[in-house]
Amino acid sequence: MKIIMPLTLSAVLMGAVLAGCSSGTSTGGEKTEAPQADKKYKLTYLNQNFDKTVKDSYAVKYVQQKFNVEVEQLPRSKDNFKDELLLKVASGEIPDVWVDLGFPEYEKLVNQGAVAEIPQELIEKNAPRYWAWLKKHLGDDPLKLYRRDGKNYSMPIIQTLGPDRxxxxxxxxxxxxxxxxxxxxxxxxxxxxxxxxxxxxxxxxxxxxxxxxxxxxxxxxxxxxxxxxxxxxxxxxxxxxxxxxxxxxxxxxxxxxxxxxxxxxxxxxxxxxxxxxxxxxxxxxxxxxxxxxxxxxxxxxxxxxxxxxxxxxxxxxxxxxxxxxxxxxxxxxxxxxxxxxQLNPIASSGGQFGKHMEKDKGKMAKYLQVADATAFDAETFENIVYGEKGKTYKKGDKGDYIYLPPYDKEEEQIKFGIGQQYTFVGKSFNDYEFQTPYMTLNEMMPIRRANEHIGKxxxxxxxxxQIPAYNENIDTLDQMTLKYFIDMITGQRPVSDFDKYVEEWKKAGGSKVMEEAQKKYEENFKK
Incomplete structure (x- = not known):
């Protein structure tokens, strides 16, 4: 699954894009920049918690009605998602949208022509709250590290907890x-x-x-x-x-x-x-x-x-x-x-659209609108996660969100079709300040505030x-480091061997890695 012949894959991708054989591929060929008001789009999401979803769930029906869309949740592997997605792409079954690939895989799929460009203007117009959140945490040019040849191919996902978690x-x-x-x-x-x-x-x-x-x-x-x-x-x-x-x-x-x-x-x-x-x-x-x-x-x-x-x-x-x-x-x-x-707040390559989505910017815009609402609109978030007020949950005297019996049990929430397991891309955009009322009981706020920024x-x-020399050599270098460090800690070899280890590390590709890393650093951070 990891060994993909470039020429074969390129041919498959080109055929998939031109023939419209990809999963979810638009057949209309529209190039609109906004959703067509009279068109009902079908939005398809890969869900790693698919086993906890139900057909005709409250959460899905709410989103369908609110945005005049049809929603389909499809199973996504928890453990082998990367290989699973690469195999789908290689066979021409390019999904509409996916999230959380690493940057090496992002680079690979962009280079292979499997990923749609996402114009910055489209994000700004259709997901304004998301865009403001990105700028708050990544600065005035939040797409800087995602562009390739001047084009953006990603919806960044940032983990704001990372730097001091x-x-x-x-x-x-x-x-x-x-x-x-x-x-x-x-x-x-x-x-x-x-x-x-x-x-x-x-x-x-x-x-x-x-x-x-x-x-x-x-x-x-x-x-x-x-x-x-x-x-x-x-x-x-x-x-x-x-x-x-x-x-x-x-x-x-x-x-x-x-x-x-x-x-x-x-x-x-x-x-x-x-x-x-x-x-x-x-x-x-x-x-x-x-x-x-x-x-x-x-x-x-x-x-x-x-x-x-x-x-x-x-x-x-x-x-x-x-x-x-x-x-x-x-x-x-x-x-x-x-x-x-600690963890880089840019923990993954974010979310991407399949190449076929470039033909239908209206549908892409609709995905962005739903993402914006499911991540940053209280009413939408509450209906997906908590359901129907007065039936499945209530707001307590202190503003806390409380599931009502029998929906205080997870199995009943699953049956009703509500909870964090429903995926709409925007559910990956975790704005923890926005989510505070849903994650922290009011009386527990002092405990959270006292502990959430201790890490350094x-x-x-x-x-x-993307550092090619790093990708080529890191497995060898890391295995060498682990062996030396474990042996030195446990006394299997003297700590005085550290200098020998450093020399071997450099000769095994480390020097090339550091040289290339310095160059990439200067290109991306010192302009």
Whole structure:
């Protein structure tokens, strides 16, 4: 599925576009810039939660009536969406619209002629609230990083939580249990807390079965990133240092971090299974009180009613009712630096239209109008997610949105046909300020506000930029980095081998990657 013959694909695409054989292809060939008032368009959406949708749902019927459209929700794979979409395109079945491809795939499909141009004026006219949101977060030219040869092919999707989403959290009740009264701030204070979490029976079960800090090694960014951040480096990311692009894994600060992690590993302060851990393993160890420090999203450590998730807070308290968390930006290093690898707010290539949609700008405009309303219009959002006021939900005295029985149960919401699972492109444009009344109980707002901007650190500023040398070499470079870092932390090889690793990294394509990354940085950010 990943091996596609360019000439064959180009021929298929050209045939698909000219013959109109694509899924959802307009046969009228209209080139209008606005929807035709007397035309009922059919809008088709790929839905990764299709199994939770129902035919003739309240949400779909509401959108159909409000916008005079026909809506079809189609199943989309959760795990193999990228390959699934590329296969559809290769066979000529180009969907009307899709979201969340990575930039390498975006680049590939644009180059292959599978993606429609989306004129900026069309977005401004038909999705004005969306356009204002983009400008608020991306500046006056929010399409800058999406244009190719002067043309825009994307509806950007930005994750405004990304730049400060990740925090380092400590079990506050464990700190109390081991007699630590000052909140840990420095590396030394974190080390002291970990030592006591390991040796002083913080869970009071009479056994030495706890560790200080757990994590995983699924990728370069995952390996105890806040410890590297304390030395001012962020492995696995391109960051700016005085106008020069650097990679944290080959900076001198990484050697200092590895030296400290090796010390902690020898003393059994960090979870020795971090090498094997995956996400579910980490969750299990946190929720079963086997570790006292973990890195995660800030909203995992507070009540779900305060914002979105609440995983570590609520599942942990089900086992330990008095459990509590102390959220931090991470330990401070010798020079006062701290932070962890964060997420670029431009997390994906956004949303795109299939090439055939260029023939029908009226239909494209209708998609944009629906997207704008489903993301930024309260009435539309409430009808899709909450349903019929007085029947499926009510507004509480404090303005909270409350599902009425039996619709307070997810299975009843599914039967009625309401909820977050209904996809209309705009549901991917998460304006969390707009969504605040729907995500946070009024009485929980102080908790949310106290925790939502604790995180610090840096993110990969070149994530949206196509860097061919990076795409060609990154798998080899990352595997080399993981092997060296794990071996140095666990003592399989001395940390003094770090300089050898850097030289090998550069020779294995790293030098070419850095040279090209610097060039792309100057082209896109220093004009």
């Amino acid at each position: 990740t925090v380092v959290s400590l079990r506050k009740d464990w700190l109390d249990n081991v007699g630590i009264t000052k909140n840990p701030e420095t590396l030394e204070e974190f080390e002291d807390a970990m030592r006591k979490f390991r040796n002083n029976d913080p869970d009071k079960n009479g056994k030495k079965d706890t560790y200080g800090w757990t994590g995983q090694a699924a990728g370069v960014k995952d390996i105890f990133s806040p410890v590297f951040g304390a030395f001012g480096v962020f492995p696995g990311t391109f960051t700016d240092k005085n106008g020069k692009i650097i990679r944290g894994e080959i900076e001198p600060g990484a050697k200092q971090a590895l030296t400290l992690l090796n010390k902690w590993y020898k003393e059994e302060l960090i979870d020795p299974e971090f090498v094997l851990n995956k996400g579910p393993n980490v969750d299990d160890k946190v929720i079963s009180s086997k570790v006292g420090i973990v890195t995660g999203s800030w909203y995992q450590f507070i009540q779900r009613a305060a914002f979105f998730d609440g995983k570590y807070y609520e599942k942990l308290r089900a086992n330990v009712p008095n459990a509590s968390w102390l959220l931090t930006a991470g330990p401070k290093g010798p020079d006062g630096q701290q932070g962890t690898v 650190g840096k993110y990969d500023i070149l994530q949206p930029i």
